[in-house]
Amino acid sequence: MSAAAAVPIDTAAIESSLLSVLLEADTTREGATALLDALKPLIDDGAGAPEARSVALAVRDRDGMSLHVLAEAGVPRNWPATLEPRFSMSAQSGVDPSTGAMVVPLRSNGRVIGALLFVDAVQASALMRDRCIAALFDTTAAVLDALVSRTDAAIGGRAIALRSVESVLEGMAHQIANPLTGASAIAQLLANEIGDDGQRAAVKQISHELSRAFIVLNDMLDFQRQNGAHAGVLDLNTIAEGIARFRGYAIREQGIALAIETTASSAPVRADARGLEHAMLLTLRFAELQSHSSMNRALAIRIVERDTNEVAIEITDSGPGNVPALTSGYFDLRFRDGHSVRAASDQQPDLGLVNSILRAAGGRLEARGSKADGTTLSLVLPRAASGSYTAQGRSQ
Numbered sequence: 001m002s003a004a005a006a007v008p009i010d011t012a013a014i015e016s017s018l019l020s021v022l023l024e025a026d027t028t029r030e031g032a033t034a035l036l037d038a039l040k041p042l043i044d045d046g047a048g049a050p051e052a053r054s055v056a057l058a059v060r061d062r063d064g065m066s067l068h069v070l071a072e073a074g075v076p077r078n079w080p081a082t083l084e085p086r087f088s089m090s091a092q093s094g095v096d097p098s099t100g101a102m103v104v105p106l107r108s109n110g111r112v113i114g115a116l117l118f119v120d121a122v123q124a125s126a127l128m129r130d131r132c133i134a135a136l137f138d139t140t141a142a143v144l145d146a147l148v149s150r151t152d153a154a155i156g157g158r159a160i161a162l163r164s165v166e167s168v169l170e171g172m173a174h175q176i177a178n179p180l181t182g183a184s185a186i187a188q189l190l191a192n193e194i195g196d197d198g199q200r201a202a203v204k205q206i207s208h209e210l211s212r213a214f215i216v217l218n219d220m221l222d223f224q225r226q227n228g229a230h231a232g233v234l235d236l237n238t239i240a241e242g243i244a245r246f247r248g249y250a251i252r253e254q255g256i257a258l259a260i261e262t263t264a265s266s267a268p269v270r271a272d273a274r275g276l277e278h279a280m281l282l283t284l285r286f287a288e289l290q291s292h293s294s295m296n297r298a299l300a301i302r303i304v305e306r307d308t309n310e311v312a313i314e315i316t317d318s319g320p321g322n323v324p325a326l327t328s329g330y331f332d333l334r335f336r337d338g339h340s341v342r343a344a345s346d347q348q349p350d351l352g353l354v355n356s357i358l359r360a361a362g363g364r365l366e367a368r369g370s371k372a373d374g375t376t377l378s379l380v381l382p383r384a385a386s387g388s389y390t391a392q393g394r395s396q
Contacts, residue, residue, distance in 0.1 A: 011132045014038055018139045021147075028147040032057045032070035035140050040073065042133055043123070053123075057140075059114035059148060061356060067115065079117050087115065093128055095121055104128065106141035113145045173217045180217075184210040216249060233384045234276065236267040236303050240313055243280045244301055251288060256297040263303050267311040269381040271361040276379075279357040282349040283315050283365075283377050289348065290319030290375055306380065312366075313379040321369035324348075324377075326355050354379070 017038035025031030036057050043055050054074030058067040060083055069079050080096040080103060087094060093104045102121040105112045116137065118124035127133045187207040194200045244260045251258050269276075284299070291297045298318040305311050355365040363381035 009041060009133070011136060014041060014136055015139055018136065018143055021143055025147065028059070028144075028151050029070045031147045032059070032144065035143060036071045036073050039136070039140065042127060042136065043073070043118070054119045056117040057114065057144070058117060059144060060112065061359075066356075066359065069117070074119070077119065080115075083112065083115060087112070093124065104137065106137065106144060108138075108141040108145035113141055113148060116140070177214070177217055180210055180213055184214075233268050233270050234273055236269055236311055236313055236381070237262040239273070239276055239280065240301055240303055243277060243284065247281065247284055251284075251299060254288065254292070254297070256288065256291050256299055258299050258301070260301040261303065263305060263311075267303050267305065268384040269311060269361070269363075270384040271363075271381060272357075275357045275360070279354040279365075279379060280313060280315075282351065282354050283313075283379060285349045286324065286351060286377065287315050287317035287319075287375070290317040290322065293320060294318040294374070305383075309383055310380055311383050312381065314376055315379075316376040317374045319374050321371045321374050323367050323369045323375065324351050326352050326365060326367065351377070 018035060021031045021034045021038065025034055036055065043053070054072065054077055056069045056072035056079050058069045058079065060066070061068050067080055067083050072079070078099055080099050080101055083103070083105070084094075084096065086092070087103050087105045093102065095101070096103050096117075100119075102118040102124040104116040104118065104124055104127075106114045106116060116124075128137075184207055187203050187210065191200055191203045191207065194203060240260060240262065244258065248258055284301075287299050291299055294317075296318050300314075300316045302314045302316070303311065304314055351365060351367075358365055358379055358381065361381055363379065366378040366380055367375065368378075369375040
C-alpha cells in the first residue's frame, strides 16, 4: 500500500517543492535529485524491504532511445538502459521486461522527456491511480523538461558563440597570412644578397620558421572550415590522421611523443564527421592529461579492424592505467554567474559525451588499463559497406 493510502499527503506542499527546484538547482542532475527528494513522501512509505522501495528518475538521452538515470533513492540497482517504444509512444506505465522495473513515463509538451522507475510495481500502480499524485508526476515532468531545455539552450548558445569564433579565427588567419607572406619574401631576397655565411644561415632559419607558421595556419583553417558533406561514410584513417596532424603540434610541445598507425586499406564507417572528430579530440585530450604523470611521455593512435563488422580508433597513453568512468556530463552544465568556459576547460574531458556520440552511430567507447601499458580508449564503430564508400576526409 502506498503512503497516499496510509496518511494524508500535502500535495500542495509537494508541488511547491517541485516548482522551487527550477530556482534552486544549478544542474539538471542536481535538479533530478531535488525532485526525488520532493517526491519522497509519496514513494517511501517505510514498509517492506529497503530494496523494494528503490526508485530512480531518468531522462531520455539525445539519441532518443537511451535513458540517463540522473538520481536514485534507496538501494542502487540496475535500471532500464533504454525506453521501449510502447512507453515513449503511448506514455503508458508498464514493466520493463529486461529488468523487471516499473516504468512510469514523464510526458511534457507532447513528448516523453524521461521516466520514473520503481522496483515495486504494485506501489507504482497504486500511485498512478491517485489523480492528485498523477498530477504531481505531471509537474515533475514539466520541471524536468524545463531543466533539460535550459541545458539545451546553453549548449545552443555556446554553439553559436563557437561558430562566431570560427569566423573570427578565419578572418584573423587570413590577416596574419598577409604580413607573413611579405616577411617570407623579404627573407628569401636577403638570403640571396647577404654575403656573410652566418647571417645568411640566420635569415634562412627565419624563412624556415615562417614556413612552419604558414603550415599551422593552413591546418587550422582546413580543420574548422565547413567543406561539404559531414554525415555519411567516412574513412577512420583519414579522420585519425587529420586530428593527429591538427593536435600534434600542441602534444609534442608538451614533450609527449605521438605515433599513429593506420590500416593498409580504408576503414569505412557511417557517422557524422563533426561528431566523430569531436569524440576523438576529447579522447585524445584525456590521453594527454594521463601522459603528463608518466616518465616516458608517449601517445599512440592505432586504427584496428576488430572483425569483419567493426573497426576502431585505439588511443593509448603512457599514464598510470586509470580506467575512466563513462558517465555523461551532458546534464551537468552550470548556469550560475560564477561558471566560466575557462573553468570547464580545466576539467577532465567528458568521456560520457564521447560514448553518446558513438552510440548515436551504433558504436561504443571501451576502456581498459594497466600499470604497465597505460590506458587504452577504443572508439568502436560498425564497419560500413565498402561498396558505398565515399571519402569525406579533410584535404591535407
